[in-house]
Amino acid sequence: MQHNQNYRPRRSGKVMAGLILLAVGVIFLLNNMGYFFPNWLFSWPMLLIVLGLFVGFKHNFRTPGGFILILVGATFLAKKYFYINIAWGYVWPVIIIIVGLWMIFGRSHRYHFQRREDLEKDAENAASSNATFTNQEPTNPNLESHFENPNPYDNISASEDDFLDSTSVFGGTKKLVLSKNFKGGEIVTIMGGAEINLSQADIQGRAILDVTQIMGGTKIVVPSNWDVKSEMAAILGGIDDKRIIQPGGVNPNKVLIIKGTSILGGIDIRSF
Numbered sequence: 001m002q003h004n005q006n007y008r009p010r011r012s013g014k015v016m017a018g019l020i021l022l023a024v025g026v027i028f029l030l031n032n033m034g035y036f037f038p039n040w041l042f043s044w045p046m047l048l049i050v051l052g053l054f055v056g057f058k059h060n061f062r063t064p065g066g067f068i069l070i071l072v073g074a075t076f077l078a079k080k081y082f083y084i085n086i087a088w089g090y091v092w093p094v095i096i097i098i099v100g101l102w103m104i105f106g107r108s109h110r111y112h113f114q115r116r117e118d119l120e121k122d123a124e125n126a127a128s129s130n131a132t133f134t135n136q137e138p139t140n141p142n143l144e145s146h147f148e149n150p151n152p153y154d155n156i157s158a159s160e161d162d163f164l165d166s167t168s169v170f171g172g173t174k175k176l177v178l179s180k181n182f183k184g185g186e187i188v189t190i191m192g193g194a195e196i197n198l199s200q201a202d203i204q205g206r207a208i209l210d211v212t213q214i215m216g217g218t219k220i221v222v223p224s225n226w227d228v229k230s231e232m233a234a235i236l237g238g239i240d241d242k243r244i245i246q247p248g249g250v251n252p253n254k255v256l257i258i259k260g261t262s263i264l265g266g267i268d269i270r271s272f
Contacts, residue, residue, distance in 0.1 A: 016054060016212070018261070021235075040081040048073030051190055051214065055169060064102040065169040065190075068095055156197070164209070168192035168216065177201040184208040184257075189216030189265065197221045199272055203254040211258060213237065213265035220258075224271040227255045237262040243271040 031037050040046060048069050056066025075091050078084040158176040164185025166173050172193045178200050184207040187194055191214070199221050211218060211232065222228060222243070227250040230239050239258070258267065 016057070020050060020054060021263075038081075040077060043077065043081065045073045045076035045080065049077070051169075054214075055167065055188065055190065063167055064098045065167055067098050069169060069190075071095060071098075164196065166194050166196065168194045182207050185210070187211045187213075187218055187260075189213045189218055191215045193217045193219075195219045195221075198226075198256075199223055203256065205253065206255045206257060208257045208259060211260035211262065211267065213260070213262040213267070215264045217266050217268070219268045219270065221270050221272065222256060223254075225249075225251045225254065226271075227252055228269060229255060229257050230267075231257060231259045232267065233261045235261070235263045237265045237267075239267045239269065241269045243269055 027037060027041065031042075052066045052069030052071075052073060054066075055063070055069060061067070071091065071094065075086050075088070078086055156174040156176045158178060160178045162179045162181050162183045164175065164177060164182075164187070166175055166186070167188045169188075169190045170192055172195070174195045174197070176197045180202040182198065182201040182203050187196065187209060189212070193216060196218065201223075203226065209220075224244060224246045225248065228241065228243070230241075232239055239262075258269075
């Protein structure tokens with residue numbers, strides 16, 4: 001199958017998390033060897049700034065999470081260690097403005113309508129082609145109904161996109177994936193949680209999920225016949241596979257590969 005050869009995660013969460021750990025380890029080592037480092041460098045506001053830079057560079061600063069973390073961390077750092085009086089009455093409006101600008105000019109809305117056009121083209125191509133999988137539903141059989149009522153569950157974001165992009169920072173995200181040609185994507189969870197429901201999705205071959213977790217948790221619900229393989233690097237964390245394998249076993253032609261890094265976090269894999 002050639003469906004997902006063109007997919008490459010924008011940034012490697014494993015490499016970036018490794019660079020952060022490398023820098024922290026080197027600084028602590030030099031500090032213990034007698035080299036002087038200011039106290040604010042080891043403070044929790046600095047941790048927020050580092051996490052903000054991590055999220056920002058990972059997404060090319062196209063999401064507001066990185067900016068918000070950097071702004072909050074810098075404010076606490078300035079007030080606590082540099083005695084700069086910054087009123088929170090100015091900070092929160094700036095955060096609201098950042099989120100508002102992102103909602104207006106961000107790529108999500110434009111991408112949504114572009115994806116609908118692509119999905120309609122895919123549906124037309126699938127209808128005119130005789131090459132289909134055995135016992136597989138046609139691609140997007142209820143395309144219009146999904147867009148008219150895209151969210152059958154409360155507080156869950158439903159999507160027919162073939163690629164998943166989920167970022168959770170100090171909060172929770174729930175996503176229902178409806179794609180019948182799911183190709184993978186990226187999950188970033190920092191001090192938050194994510195619940196990804198793939199029970200109504202389908203894979204044609206292999207799909208790769210790149211997961212980056214720092215003090216967070218991710219729950220992934222998959223069909224019971226998928227073959228799930230983990231290539232995660234876990235640091236004080238792990239993956240708990242709680243799937244219920246049906247008598248028919250797994251389908252070797254439907255493989256979900258989970259890659260990435262989990263630091264002080266866990267991944268919970270389930271099936272219904």
